[in-house]
Amino acid sequence: MAPRGHSADDVARTALRILDDHGLPDLTMRRLATALEVQPSALYWHFPNKQTLLAELSDRIVSRMASGTAVDLRTEAGALREALLTYRDSAEVVSSTLALGLGSSLAHDRLTAAVAADGFDADTARRSATTVLHYVLGFVWHEQQRLHYDSVGVREESAGAALHDAGEDGVADIGAAGLASDDFAFGLELITAGLQARRRV
Structure with a gap:
């Protein structure tokens, strides 16, 4: 039976809390074991190594x-971005998991289905989904890095400069992460416009 009655769900939920509170570098098996009041070796009852735990997260x-x-496609990409922004360092967690060929293909599958629903063939849908997936992961990773730097006061001067360079209305169009609020939509529009142009070739 599982140690001290902890289930795999208990372990994963606690790991998500540590990830969100402290970030990926501080999500260690030792810290997780301490939070669950077990020995680190007990965690391997549910997850054979840290990467399989990260795949679950x-x-x-x-x-x-x-x-x-x-x-x-725009809606699905936006939904993925929102999902990633729910937890600290989640873009890095998801990206590393996908790079190792672990975890669910849900995000890629939904992006693929969205492109296919617009009338594109299976190969174009698959490759377009990969492009958008990489774009969203990279964009959110950048957002989350900036959020972290802002939280520790590293970017105070650059944030001030952004506000100083505000438009005519005196308001700089930046989000909490220091990126223009429409940058994500603009990049996604470039990708979708390219996809539609490919249809006309």
């Missing part, structure tokens, strides 16, 4: 984007 993070049948 990745699946839980990405699963937040699922809601019925996949719709248009």
Whole structure:
């Protein structure tokens, strides 16, 4: 039976809390074991190594984007971004998991379905989904890095400069992460416009 009655769900939920509170570098098996009041070796009852634990966290993070049948590409990409922004350092967790070929393919599958629903062939849908997945992961990783730097006061001067360079209305259009609020939509529009242009070739 599982040590001290802890389930795999208990371990994963506690790991997500540590990730969100302290960040990926501080999500160690020792810290997780301490939070659960068990020996680190007890964690391997549920997860054979840290990467399989991170794969579970990745699946839980990405699963937040699922809601019925996949719709248009912009909506699915936006849903993935929102899911990633739910937890600190989640883009890094999901990216490393995918790079190792672990975890769920849910995000890629939903993006693929959205492109296919727009009339594109299976190969184009798959490759377009990969492109958008990489774009979203990279964008959110950048956002989360800036959020971290802001939280420790590293970017105070650059944030001030951004406000100093505000538009005519005196308001700088930046989000909490220091990125223009429409930058994500602009980049995604470039990708979708390229995809539509490919249809016309």
